[in-house]
Amino acid sequence: MDLSHAPSLPILSVRDLVKTYGTRLGCGPISFDLYPGEVLGIVGESGSGKSTLLSCLAGHLAPDQGRVLWQGGDVLTLAEAARRRLLRSDWAYVHQNPRDGLRMGVSAGGNVGERLMGAGARHYGEIREKAEDWLGRVEIDPGRIDDKPRAFSGGMQQRLQIARNLVTGPKLVFMDEPTGGLDVSVQARLLDLLRGLVRQMGLSVIIVTHDLAVVRLLAHRLMVMKGGHVVEQGLTDQVLDDPQHAYTQLLVSSVLQV
Amino acid sequence: MTSAMTLAETSFNFAYLDEDTKRMIRRAILKAVAVPGYQVPFASREMPMPYGWGTGGVQVTAACLMPEDVLKVIDQGADDTTNAVSIRKFFQRTSGVAVTERTAEASVIQTRHRIPEAALTEDQILVYQVPIPEPLRFLEPRETETRKMHELEEYGLMHVKLYEDIARHGTIATAYAYPVKVEGRYVMDPSPIPKFDNPKLSGNAALQLFGAGREARIYAVPPHTQVVSLDFDDHPFVASKADHACDICGSATSYLDEVITDDKGGRMFVCSDTDYCRGGQ
Ligand SMILES: Nc1ncnc2c1ncn2[C@@H]1O[C@H](COP(=O)(O)OP(=O)(O)O)[C@@H](O)[C@H]1O
Numbered sequence: 001m002d003l004s005h006a007p008s009l010p011i012l013s014v015r016d017l018v019k020t021y022g023t024r025l026g027c028g029p030i031s032f033d034l035y036p037g038e039v040l041g042i043v044g045e046s047g048s049g050k051s052t053l054l055s056c057l058a059g060h061l062a063p064d065q066g067r068v069l070w071q072g073g074d075v076l077t078l079a080e081a082a083r084r085r086l087l088r089s090d091w092a093y094v095h096q097n098p099r100d101g102l103r104m105g106v107s108a109g110g111n112v113g114e115r116l117m118g119a120g121a122r123h124y125g126e127i128r129e130k131a132e133d134w135l136g137r138v139e140i141d142p143g144r145i146d147d148k149p150r151a152f153s154g155g156m157q158q159r160l161q162i163a164r165n166l167v168t169g170p171k172l173v174f175m176d177e178p179t180g181g182l183d184v185s186v187q188a189r190l191l192d193l194l195r196g197l198v199r200q201m202g203l204s205v206i207i208v209t210h211d212l213a214v215v216r217l218l219a220h221r222l223m224v225m226k227g228g229h230v231v232e233q234g235l236t237d238q239v240l241d242d243p244q245h246a247y248t249q250l251l252v253s254s255v256l257q258v
Numbered sequence: 259m260t261s262a263m264t265l266a267e268t269s270f271n272f273a274y275l276d277e278d279t280k281r282m283i284r285r286a287i288l289k290a291v292a293v294p295g296y297q298v299p300f301a302s303r304e305m306p307m308p309y310g311w312g313t314g315g316v317q318v319t320a321a322c323l324m325p326e327d328v329l330k331v332i333d334q335g336a337d338d339t340t341n342a343v344s345i346r347k348f349f350q351r352t353s354g355v356a357v358t359e360r361t362a363e364a365s366v367i368q369t370r371h372r373i374p375e376a377a378l379t380e381d382q383i384l385v386y387q388v389p390i391p392e393p394l395r396f397l398e399p400r401e402t403e404t405r406k407m408h409e410l411e412e413y414g415l416m417h418v419k420l421y422e423d424i425a426r427h428g429t430i431a432t433a434y435a436y437p438v439k440v441e442g443r444y445v446m447d448p449s450p451i452p453k454f455d456n457p458k459l460s461g462n463a464a465l466q467l468f469g470a471g472r473e474a475r476i477y478a479v480p481p482h483t484q485v486v487s488l489d490f491d492d493h494p495f496v497a498s499k500a501d502h503a504c505d506i507c508g509s510a511t512s513y514l515d516e517v518i519t520d521d522k523g524g525r526m527f528v529c530s531d532t533d534y535c536r537g538g539q
């Protein structure tokens with residue numbers, strides 16, 4: 001994406017976000033802007049605060065302080081009903097483990113249709129049609145629409161979770177290690193698919209990963225975290241090809257050895 | 259119910275429960291009436307019968323009964339099943355109220371699995387025995403989450419259940435405990451009545467009270483409350499019954515049980531509401 005054509009107003013602005021667990025720092029203070037159609041990668045070793053940050057942004061965790069500005073308002077001050085509605089409509093969240101993001105006892109079609117029904121869809125035929133269409137878009141045979149997710153492979157489950165999240169056309173998608181538990185070849189296919197969907201739908205994405213290959217492929221911009229803090233940020237290629245911070249240099253060099 | 263019979267010799271408070279307990283249950287009932295379809299927690303008591311026998315309904319009935327009441331108890335529409343007979347006897351012994359099998363004569367009707375065919379009046383209370391009060395439980399096992407869904411009116415999941423039904427069976431196969439929305443607000447499990455009875459929930463003149471003993475919940479549909487069965491635009495709710503007339507009374511409109519009459523495949527259809535069958539048509 002050519003960011004010089006991006007509209008100048010951020011879709012999401014984060015200011016001075018801090019989350020502690022008792023005396024231990026989870027993350028923060030963190031501030032950044034995300035622009036429409038932009039994919040922001042958050043990288044860092046295990047325990048660096050990536051998941052804490054993402055959970056605070058997505059409303060799964062209450063931060064100690066800070067603001068998360070969306071369409072002019074602070075999401076953190078929204079009433080719970082409105083916040084949950086946002087999470088089901090304009091926002092979406094893809095969990096690392098598809099079991100956390102899917103209803104394992106419900107068919108693939110029911111999983112994809114849930115957000116539609118939650119938004120008021122009441123025409124079975126249309127819900128099913130949309131579900132079939134979305135299964136196709138994430139490369140699952142629509143003929144398996146009535147199968148339960150447990151009959152699917154890990155990669156298929158993750159693609160199903162993505163379809164379930166994107167079916168209502170969200171604007172902002174959070175992803176926590178979406179390729180985490182998958183084989184390398186399966187990861188590559190999923191990344192290709194994600195990249196295509198992000199482009200087609202013009203999604204804004206915040207993606208957390210410890211895998212630099214993932215962000216190299218997907219992210220326009222990177223934030224490197226260590227010990228709860230952002231130690232470096234910038235355009236992905238710049239950060240990866242010319243890392244300034246010693247920690248980033250270490251991260252990059254260790255991936256090159258792989 | 260032998261335990262109730264041995265207890266019969268001893269002396270009871272009217273309708274078995276002590277007055278404090280009845281007051282506590284009445285408060286829960288009043289709250290339930292004030293918020294139609296909302297499940298009110300209450301301190302469910304041990305009753306001298308197993309949970310499967312409708313201890314929730316029994317506690318609600320006990321809290322409602324007055325000495326001048328006339329009680330009818332039905333199970334699957336019949337007054338003479340073991341469950342109905344035992345509960346009726348229990349209240350006869352513990353309260354001395356008059357009992358009846360006639361729907362029209364009863365002021366309190368405790369029921370399992372049916373709504374009487376005859377139209378009820380504003381002078382009647384219908385008490386349902388409820389095994390599982392939470393309609394969302396099937397897809398969401400976490401109680402904290404289902405409460406939140408009710409609070410925030412997040413009912414998409416209820417339609418997921420109906421979606422799954424159609425996906426699997428080609429039609430909404432749910433035949434009992436068919437989910438409803440009460441007065442445009444709370445989604446409610448009407449207890450395992452056949453969906454044929456669902457239309458009678460709506461606009462009913464009687465006060466309808468639902469008691470779940472094991473799960474300790476009471477909820478209510480006050481008189482003349484709107485109750486709508488959930489469905490899809492292209493799969494509308496249908497209050498179906500066996501396509502037959504009653505082989506005893508000839509009624510073409512009452513809900514029928516299929517009865518096997520011999521071991522050669524003989525069968526007949528008869529009204530499930532035995533009082534209606536006797537007096538009907
Ligand atoms: N629920 C929790 N309770 C206490 N400490 C936690 C909790 N979750 C995370 N932490 C701590 O916060 C820090 C950041 O963790 P986390 O956000 O999970 O990092 P990452 O996702 O980058 O691996 C770590 O020191 C971790 O031990």
Ligand SMILES: [Mg+2]
Nearest residue numbers: 047050051052
């Ligand atoms: Mg993590």
